[in-house]
Amino acid sequence: MSARVPIPFGGSGLVTGTGVYTTEPATLADVRNIALRPGRAARRPGLAPKATLAGETAILGVHPVRSLGVTAVVAFNASTRAVRLYLMGPDLSTRLVGTVWTLPAGVPFPRVSMADVWDRLILAHDEPIYAQRQVTRVFTPTPTETITDLTADLHVPSAGAAPVRFRGVARYYTYLVGWGYGSENVGDENRGEIVRFSLPDDPTAFVPEHYFIAGQRADPVLGCWPHGDALAVRKATESYTIFGTDRPSFGILQADALFGVGSSRLAVTVGQRNYFWSLDGPRVSEGGASTDLALPLDLSGYGLSTAPAVSLEAGFAAYDPGERAVVFCFGAIAYLWHVEQAQWTIREYAHRQHTAGLLLRDGGGGLGPTAFATFGSVTAPTPALGAGGAPLQATATIDGVLVGGEVLELWARPTAGSAWSRVGTAPVTGLGSATVTSGLLAYGTSYVVAVRVALNGIGQSGATAASADDWSPSTRGGPVITGLPALAARSQGALGPSYFTSIIAGTTVLQGQGAMVFFATMPPTDLPIAYDSRTRPVGGGAWTDWEPALPVDFGANGRAILVNADPVANLQREVEVRARTADVTGTGVQLAAGQFFQPRQPAAYGVAIGTPTVHTITASVEPVVLVRDEGEFQVARNSTANILGGADISPFPVPIAFEGGTTTAQTVGGGAHFVRVRIRLGSIDFFSPWRPAT
């Protein structure tokens, strides 16, 4: 009798600790690219590109600037060796601020340490070799954006302010913390164990005496991370804690004599805990001694030969709010520690990652606009024929204070839908009335719209939510229905099949049996097209409905063929065909210049009179181009010139190829002889006028 047991997936994440009796069955021996969910393992989300910085070759750092509501992005150009600062808004738009450093030749691939304190962003060149380290820089957004050197008079005795070269910076309460720099006293510059604190009310002001010494000289501090009410100071093989909130309460203690951080970017604080990757693997600390997180991971465990290798220098740590996990990433490999579940997973990326940071969403404030837009009106211009869509145009009134760089955004969503998207932008040039036009939207569709002023990707107050339905009512308008293009006929002279000849241009007169070809320029699949047609005697009279034998099919090339199915009744009549979009009632748009076509007569027809009375008939026919692919081409002979009736007596026996040329000879008896061209399309024959023998 069979039985059943569960094989757990995703229950406990990756655990490679070996040993039959110590390994929980409800764990995973290997896991790549999954997201742990309660009771299940799911394919992880892909890393979708959101922005590309033109002219740059690598991303060095991503750091949210909370007070400004934007995210700072630092990029590097390997050719120019320029390190440049960009600001990214919640809408993923990026704007270049300026160059932070231009690195001399020989300086290794740069790493950047950033801290946002107050409304400023401080950038330090994380370079271990002091001689190659660049000056620490400060980005100040107001009153005008500037990137300047961080200077301080740290010389004893005072000798005036000089550029500071921190190796790293962090924010602790309202202080800017910088490490790796002593003072401009000769021989005192490169002090890796020094951790300096700014004044609490000015992050760019430093006092010579406000510093800590962490451990031994020449053993450099690699990074500082605030967690809880303390500041973790980590070297490669030991850690310290700076506690306190002001000068009287500040102090430093050794927190861990064995474990430090593997490199300057391999730590992140989540809540009260600082997660870091030491030389012995991942650990976590809440201020005192750290705890090993590597035990369940067991990177050096027996049988784990396929574990991805780590390169500490290339590694960085970040917190992923979507996964609720700490990400330790080493190029294209990442180990994720899922904080609440206390479990590990591994991810393999298609591209090597160098840094990560949080993108603030809908934060507002800071660098957001101080102007605002009020919705005015929205119209739907008639789109150009064949454009592929239809635009909307909205007006708004701009009020408030402009600082420069604002844009007026137009947002829209289908009335029957729920997803808003930004469909148009226009620079704001001044207060008062403004207009913005969207790109191409779907034809003949109802939309609701909204407008707002944005600056640095941040929307105006009351218009920062992802859905414009949550914006102030004064920003919204509509619904409005997008337009439909006007249909028009195309000149058929350039496109008409060469073997067809036009009998009468303009309003068409039918003669005998032939095809009426209409040309119209229209998007072949964008619009449903309906048609109707009418006819009247030549020269005037009442129009009556006329239904051709074949339905109109404009096809992909915008051409249609109507067949005169009743040659007697339709002789000498005018025909007009009109086309309209299916949802428009009324007369629609006339397709002008419907042309009546029939095959041309054979170009030449000769009869050689032989003995006895034997005639050899040949006819030459010019090459043809067909409207449709199918068809049969034949030359027929008749002894009576008769446009209508008079069946072919003896068609030339072999259908002639479409390349044209001369028919084969036929032996005939006496009497008058005529030839004409017959073209068969499907089951319909089209005949040219008869040509008598010459």
Add this chain to the structure above:
Amino acid sequence: MSAPVLLFGEIDRAVLAAPEVGRGDDAAPVIMRVRSNRVAPDGPGGEALFEAVILTLRHQATQTVTLRAYVDDALVQTTPLALPAQPVLRSRTLEVRLSVPVLVGAVERGRVRPRGAWLQVELESVGTEPLAVDGCDLEFTPVRRRA
């Protein structure tokens, strides 16, 4: 206010990327691979006939999943599973019968259930659409239980 998103920056090109469900890594699909731990239904010293793996997968779009079964650390069976699209995201249960060939002179003469102490299952799928392993059961027949 929406939750912040972790934005990644690449070293080989100036591209910023963020996690997004239903997408791959730029143009590359995501290779999902999960290997369970080893289970011994009759105990570490016991023996069982492994009948089938009952797999519950949650998906909506068309997916291809490869199931590999290991008995006593040896790969005994590789089975591709084609999951057709469903109108909504929901679970689908599949039963994969396990068998190994009986070879006589390199010619397959029959098939029998794999027999051993330990079973391990690995699932692999290449794609971008959401896919989750909701559950996995092993159907077996005890042969010898460890006392």
